[in-house]
Amino acid sequence: xxxxxxxxxxxxxxxxxxxxxxxLPDRQTELPAHAKAASTEYxxxxxxxxxxxxxxxxKVKQGYSLFVNSQTMRGQxxxxxxNCANCHMQAGMKANSAPLWGAFMAYxxxxxxxxxxxxxxxxxxxxxxYSMNGVAPAVDSPELVALTAYSYWLAMGGLxxxxxxxxxxIPEMSDAVVQLGGKADSFVLxxxxxxxxxxxxxxxxxxxxxxxxxxxxxxxSIERGEIVYKQTCSTCHGDSGQGxxxxxxxxxxxLWGKGSFNWGAGMHRVNTAAFFIxxxxxxxxxxxxxxxxxxxxxxxxxxxERPQDPRFTGDLKANQExxxxxxxxxxxxxxxxxxxxxxxxxxxxx
Amino acid sequence: MPMxxxxxxxxxxxxxxxxxxxxxxxxxxxxxxxxxCHGTAGLGTPNLAPMLAGMDKDYLVEQINHFKNGNRxxxxxxxxxxxxATPESVxxxxxxxxxxxxxxxxxxxxxxxxxxxxxxxRKLVYQGDWTRNIPACATCHGPSGLGVAHFPRLASQHAxxxxxxxxxWQNKKRTGDKNNVMATIAQQLTASEIQHLAQYFAxxx
Numbered sequence: 001x002x003x004x005x006x007x008x009x010x011x012x013x014x015x016x017x018x019x020x021x022x023x024l025p026d027r028q029t030e031l032p033a034h035a036k037a038a039s040t041e042y043x044x045x046x047x048x049x050x051x052x053x054x055x056x057x058x059k060v061k062q063g064y065s066l067f068v069n070s071q072t073m074r075g076q077x078x079x080x081x082x083n084c085a086n087c088h089m090q091a092g093m094k095a096n097s098a099p100l101w102g103a104f105m106a107y108x109x110x111x112x113x114x115x116x117x118x119x120x121x122x123x124x125x126x127x128x129x130y131s132m133n134g135v136a137p138a139v140d141s142p143e144l145v146a147l148t149a150y151s152y153w154l155a156m157g158g159l160x161x162x163x164x165x166x167x168x169x170i171p172e173m174s175d176a177v178v179q180l181g182g183k184a185d186s187f188v189l190x191x192x193x194x195x196x197x198x199x200x201x202x203x204x205x206x207x208x209x210x211x212x213x214x215x216x217x218x219x220x221s222i223e224r225g226e227i228v229y230k231q232t233c234s235t236c237h238g239d240s241g242q243g244x245x246x247x248x249x250x251x252x253x254x255l256w257g258k259g260s261f262n263w264g265a266g267m268h269r270v271n272t273a274a275f276f277i278x279x280x281x282x283x284x285x286x287x288x289x290x291x292x293x294x295x296x297x298x299x300x301x302x303x304x305e306r307p308q309d310p311r312f313t314g315d316l317k318a319n320q321e322x323x324x325x326x327x328x329x330x331x332x333x334x335x336x337x338x339x340x341x342x343x344x345x346x347x348x349x350x
Numbered sequence: 351m352p353m354x355x356x357x358x359x360x361x362x363x364x365x366x367x368x369x370x371x372x373x374x375x376x377x378x379x380x381x382x383x384x385x386x387c388h389g390t391a392g393l394g395t396p397n398l399a400p401m402l403a404g405m406d407k408d409y410l411v412e413q414i415n416h417f418k419n420g421n422r423x424x425x426x427x428x429x430x431x432x433x434x435a436t437p438e439s440v441x442x443x444x445x446x447x448x449x450x451x452x453x454x455x456x457x458x459x460x461x462x463x464x465x466x467x468x469x470x471x472r473k474l475v476y477q478g479d480w481t482r483n484i485p486a487c488a489t490c491h492g493p494s495g496l497g498v499a500h501f502p503r504l505a506s507q508h509a510x511x512x513x514x515x516x517x518x519w520q521n522k523k524r525t526g527d528k529n530n531v532m533a534t535i536a537q538q539l540t541a542s543e544i545q546h547l548a549q550y551f552a553x554x555x
Contacts, residue, residue: 069462
């Protein structure tokens with residue numbers, strides 16, 4: 001833990017943020033999935049209407065707006081038809097839907113894979129690169145400042161209320177502190193909360209990520225998944241996974257194709273998608289599919305082409321071996337075609 | 351002289367077209383019966399019939415079929431749709447009303463445009479209430495409730511119609527939605543929320 005603190009301190013002081021654009025470490029490490037916890041344990045963020053009318057409050061508000069309508073960043077940072085809120089229900093507040101409060105409290109996090117401590121801001125940069133098929137805004141950009149401020153606000157409000165400090169205002173913190181994340185030594189929590197939630201516990205908040213789904217009895221099948229898709233999903237996501245768009249506004253997200261998340265995004269993993277789908281789909285209903293159907297439809301969805309993995313440098317096999325040792329179809333042959341060979345352009349920004 | 355005659359004929363013909371175009375020439379015979387309640391412009395009549403103008407064609411086809419197969423229960427509509435005997439006539443009527451212009455909305459509001467929303471109905475529209483698993487209405491019904499493909503437009507729809515429908519979803523007089531999503535959401539709404547939501551959407555002009 002001491003070593004980690006030192007690393008963190010060093011990162012803070014010398015700021016490794018700038019290197020984010022020059023290399024592309026595998027930041028999309030699999031989202032940790034745990035068994036579902038009792039709902040009473042989840043953090044419940046405060047009502048958006050309580051965001052103060054201050055400079056800090058305005059950053060929080062902007063973060064919310066960017067989160068639900070990410071298309072305002074289209075062409076600059078966002079290269080597809082996705083909005084953050086497509087995969088994080090209730091504008092990132094909902095437990096078991098990869099809530100921002102759960103992620104915020106889990107960073108900075110040390111990753112064995114790139115031997116680096118990633119800050120929360122850097123984690124969000126990964127979302128832009130992969131899930132949004134775009135180019136990450138700089139850490140000190142208004143967009144990243146806003147998104148991290150919003151995440152912090154959700155987490156802190158939820159924590160204060162959970163620990164019976166409903167009347168305590170959410171402390172306003174500097175951008176630098178907020179961008180590190182809630183697991184940093186320098187992140188100050190009220191004493192009672194700090195005592196109840198030591199640093200090593202903060203990345204395990206109940207409701208973080210998508211709840212783990214038991215393996216299906218049968219190996220996930222693209223063919224069975226197609227049937228599930230047509231029966232259940234196509235009404236909102238379209239016959240060819242293109243989503244639904246009206247008057248230039250993409251209301252339902254594309255699940256594959258050029259407007260979708262790319263081959264580096266966490267959601268391209270069959271298991272992550274199965275966890276998400278089982279718990280969160282259909283919208284407003286949640287858990288409707290059987291365990292097997294969720295796995296099958298996740299396989300079907302993720303067997304289609306999407307934008308290229310931005311880490312791809314021309315050798316599909318090499319990229320697969322380096323970054324795709326997990327449950328997914330990248331580099332594998334489906335219906336006679338190697339998935340990833342016909343991928344759409346990555347970083348589709350102007 | 352022949353020139354003058356031709357000129358006269360052109361004027362006569364134009365006048366005829368001008369008079370006939372909006373009211374008659376476009377209305378397919380099968381849709382005539384609909385117009386008595388839904389209006390020649392498809393704008394509906396309060397406390398009688400909803401606005402159909404500009405609705406998605408596939409949505410309208412779906413709804414006519416729901417009346418036919420009993421998924422939607424309404425005594426007058428159940429008998430009215432029986433006049434549309436063939437799938438072609440259903441298509442024709444739906445295409446006709448879909449082609450009529452709906453009132454245009456000047457200030458379209460997207461999710462995220464406003465963060466602090468105090469009006470409870472408007473909050474449901476743009477933010478939902480996830481403690482009851484209610485997503486923002488605008489997620490499926492679009493910015494300002496303008497509709498998204500076969501998810502119908504709610505903006506400037508008659509308030510009585512919207513509240514009747516939400517109640518119909520609750521008491522299962524209206525069914526047939528894919529995955530039962532709208533029925534599930536409607537079950538969560540209180541009577542007062544239904545009234546306020548209906549008024550909110552009706553007032554979007």
